[in-house]
Amino acid sequence: MSSRQVTVKDIAGRLRLHYTTVSKALRDHPDISPVTKARVLSVAEELDYHPNSIAKSLKKQATSTLAVIVPSIRNDFFAAVISGIEEIACGREFNTVVCQSNEDTAREAIHVHTLISNRVAGVLVSVAQTTTSGDHFRTLQKQGIPLVFFDRVRDDVEAGRVVVDDYGGARVAVEHLIGLGYQRIAHLAGHEHTSIGRDRCRGYVDALRQHGMAVEQEMIVYGGFEEPDGIAGMRHLMALSRRPDAVFAVNDPVAVGAYSEAKQHRLRIPRDVALVGFGDNTLSSYLDPPLTTVTQSPYRVGKAAARMLLRQIEHADGNVASEVEMIETTLIERESA
Amino acid sequence: MSSRQVTVKDIAGRLRLHYTTVSKALRDHPDISPVTKARVLSVAEELDYHPNSIAKSLKKQATSTLAVIVPSIRNDFFAAVISGIEEIACGREFNTVVCQSNEDTAREAIHVHTLISNRVAGVLVSVAQTTTSGDHFRTLQKQGIPLVFFDRVRDDVEAGRVVVDDYGGARVAVEHLIGLGYQRIAHLAGHEHTSIGRDRCRGYVDALRQHGMAVEQEMIVYGGFEEPDGIAGMRHLMALSRRPDAVFAVNDPVAVGAYSEAKQHRLRIPRDVALVGFGDNTLSSYLDPPLTTVTQSPYRVGKAAARMLLRQIEHADGNVASEVEMIETTLIERESA
DNA sequence: CTGAAAGCGCTAACAG
DNA sequence: CTGTTAGCGCTTTCAG
Numbered sequence: 001m002s003s004r005q006v007t008v009k010d011i012a013g014r015l016r017l018h019y020t021t022v023s024k025a026l027r028d029h030p031d032i033s034p035v036t037k038a039r040v041l042s043v044a045e046e047l048d049y050h051p052n053s054i055a056k057s058l059k060k061q062a063t064s065t066l067a068v069i070v071p072s073i074r075n076d077f078f079a080a081v082i083s084g085i086e087e088i089a090c091g092r093e094f095n096t097v098v099c100q101s102n103e104d105t106a107r108e109a110i111h112v113h114t115l116i117s118n119r120v121a122g123v124l125v126s127v128a129q130t131t132t133s134g135d136h137f138r139t140l141q142k143q144g145i146p147l148v149f150f151d152r153v154r155d156d157v158e159a160g161r162v163v164v165d166d167y168g169g170a171r172v173a174v175e176h177l178i179g180l181g182y183q184r185i186a187h188l189a190g191h192e193h194t195s196i197g198r199d200r201c202r203g204y205v206d207a208l209r210q211h212g213m214a215v216e217q218e219m220i221v222y223g224g225f226e227e228p229d230g231i232a233g234m235r236h237l238m239a240l241s242r243r244p245d246a247v248f249a250v251n252d253p254v255a256v257g258a259y260s261e262a263k264q265h266r267l268r269i270p271r272d273v274a275l276v277g278f279g280d281n282t283l284s285s286y287l288d289p290p291l292t293t294v295t296q297s298p299y300r301v302g303k304a305a306a307r308m309l310l311r312q313i314e315h316a317d318g319n320v321a322s323e324v325e326m327i328e329t330t331l332i333e334r335e336s337a
Numbered sequence: 338m339s340s341r342q343v344t345v346k347d348i349a350g351r352l353r354l355h356y357t358t359v360s361k362a363l364r365d366h367p368d369i370s371p372v373t374k375a376r377v378l379s380v381a382e383e384l385d386y387h388p389n390s391i392a393k394s395l396k397k398q399a400t401s402t403l404a405v406i407v408p409s410i411r412n413d414f415f416a417a418v419i420s421g422i423e424e425i426a427c428g429r430e431f432n433t434v435v436c437q438s439n440e441d442t443a444r445e446a447i448h449v450h451t452l453i454s455n456r457v458a459g460v461l462v463s464v465a466q467t468t469t470s471g472d473h474f475r476t477l478q479k480q481g482i483p484l485v486f487f488d489r490v491r492d493d494v495e496a497g498r499v500v501v502d503d504y505g506g507a508r509v510a511v512e513h514l515i516g517l518g519y520q521r522i523a524h525l526a527g528h529e530h531t532s533i534g535r536d537r538c539r540g541y542v543d544a545l546r547q548h549g550m551a552v553e554q555e556m557i558v559y560g561g562f563e564e565p566d567g568i569a570g571m572r573h574l575m576a577l578s579r580r581p582d583a584v585f586a587v588n589d590p591v592a593v594g595a596y597s598e599a600k601q602h603r604l605r606i607p608r609d610v611a612l613v614g615f616g617d618n619t620l621s622s623y624l625d626p627p628l629t630t631v632t633q634s635p636y637r638v639g640k641a642a643a644r645m646l647l648r649q650i651e652h653a654d655g656n657v658a659s660e661v662e663m664i665e666t667t668l669i670e671r672e673s674a
Numbered sequence: 675c676t677g678a679a680a681g682c683g684c685t686a687a688c689a690g
Numbered sequence: 691c692t693g694t695t696a697g698c699g700c701t702t703t704c705a706g
Contacts, residue, residue, distance in 0.1 A: 005480055007698095008700070020676085020679095023702095024676090024701090032676080050480065053454040053456075055682090055700040057700095058391050058698090074417055079410045083410070097433075098434070099433075116387040139385060143342055283623050286620045355693050360683090360685065364685090369692080391682090391684095394684095397685075
């Protein structure tokens with residue numbers, strides 16, 4: 001339908017000016033007289049001129065695009081983090097592109113390469129579960145592109161990190177249970193080899209120890225991070241001769257699994273068994289009874305990560321020591337414990 | 338840290354070739370001999386070469402970027418639509434940028450302008466609630482950028498549309514209730530002046546009529562689309578002398594409200610009153626009992642919209658008649674009806 | 675104050 | 691088969 005997109009030359013032609021003059025006028029360069037500027041601006045508007053930021057990026061050898069790689073945006077936590085990132089990016093005139101890895105390393109690597117080709121200003125990533133090497137992140141850095149990890153980090157890559165206080169959050173959750181007088185507190189742990197799995201488990205263990213309670217191996221059951229893992233884990237716990245009276249689940253989906261298994265056993269929550277989750281997924285407040293959980297403040301995570309990345313982009317030359325920022329968690333008391 | 342990013346010239350210098358030769362070799366151009374290609378490829382790998390797609394875009398006067406504008410990604414439906422879009426885009430070597438309007442027209446318009454500046458290949462949008470004019474979408478089209486609306490469309494802009502079959506979905510939901518033998522089926526309707534409110538209500542009415550059942554005014558209670566509306570509507574229905582034995586809610590949040598009101602009245606679902614929702618929000622399967630609802634197949638909506646947009650991009654010259662595609666809904670039978 | 679020239683990295687048409 | 695030349699739209703010296 002439309003012919004060609006309008007360029008500085010088109011507006012220069014109309015005004016019988018040189019196109020560089022127009023370019024300067026558009027950027028409000030002091031060289032140009034106010035009258036000329038006004039004329040240029042008015043013609044630009046009339047012609048529906050939109051600066052070609054591709055050309056600008058090529059010239060400047062820099063873009064103003066931030067990239068985010070997350071396992072999936074169909075996830076409360078990541079969706080909220082992204083909102084936080086966009087909030088900061090928008091305010092600083094950066095735009096954001098979002099990529100999904102679908103928990104697949106290969107896809108993650110492909111995205112990294114596309115982002116390098118697109119010369120993004122920096123990238124924020126929460127690592128896919130299947131990722132076992134930091135190589136693609138290192139090639140990103142080799143290209144001089146700043147990198148910040150959030151939530152799911154890789155320890156073998158030296159980069160900025162914004163993490164949630166998994167350890168502290170877990171402690172607070174378990175201390176809440178202890179305060180309520182529960183005596184046999186179990187933990188449905190995640191994968192042992194993930195940082196969140198380990199840190200939350202440490203928090204659980206330390207909370208018990210600090211209160212002089214025994215840490216029994218049979219009270220810790222490892223699994224995954226999904227609902228079925230919660231079902232399986234709870235089933236295991238219920239088969240024990242000495243059942244727990246409270247359970248701290250590594251995250252909300254696992255807690256949901258625990259709920260359904262508990263109901264299967266006709267157990268009342270929290271009377272027969274109390275439950276605390278981690279993550280504050282939206283559905284948690286709709287459970288029956290509403291789940292007591294720990295919020296990770298995803299919006300704050302996003303804002304902190306974006307700010308850190310922007311800082312790195314600005315000091316691109318000097319090598320910014322890879323900072324670590326920890327976002328505090330908060331216990332949300334509802335009715336399951 | 339890293340010096341400059343490597344270009345075709347760098348690899349040409351190493352090989353004492355002209356850089357255009359390298360460029361051709363990289364793109365597997367038939368001109369170039371296999372040996373040369375191999376050498377080029379190996380040096381490219383060694384030097385960690387990544388083609389600069391900004392330069393390529395500038396040259397080709399085209400990008401391979403699809404843009405999506407949604408009110409918010411923190412919403413099951415939109416998040417799933419985006420996944421569908423990415424699925425198609427990735428498969429066709431397009432990348433995707435996601436923008437959030439936050440239901441704010443101004444932000445929507447800003448995004449449109451940025452996208453024009455970035456010369457995206459096409460844009461997909463689900464319109465913000467506060468948007469009252471189609472102007473910014475028209476300027477997009479004036480720039481020759483193809484546009485496809487999904488779910489929330491604007492009738493005053495001529496563009497492709499992918500919408501959900503609200504009418505059909507409602508009919509199927511109500512027919513399910515009829516099939517189960519319910520005799521007095523009520524409808525918690527949304528706002529009368531919205532398209533989804535009207536269409537779903539029409540589906541309800543027609544389903545009853547077609548099965549020779551009476552449509553009683555007192556069985557239709559208008560309200561809004563939120564949980565409190567469901568509570569209020571259900572309370573109204575329960576106060577009737579002749580109570581319904583089943584309720585079709587305009588959407589899942591309203592159904593959730595109906596649940597809590599029903600429980601307040603000590604009614605058992607579905608024994609005392611059956612319930613069907615619409616939308617298949619994630620939380621619906623976690624309700625007690627799990628809610629029978631109608632899915633809008635967001636993933637399919639996304640795929641259809643992306644495919645339509647890609648079609649328009651390919652036939653950019655000819656003016657593609659603005660197609661309309663309706664995505665079928667599917668009943669998800671769970672335990673509330 | 676305005677204009678001219680060069681170049682960002684790449685591709686495409688044309689010569690050798 | 692390889693090299694030359696030109697140009698995408700913009701910014702940035704440097705001259706006038």
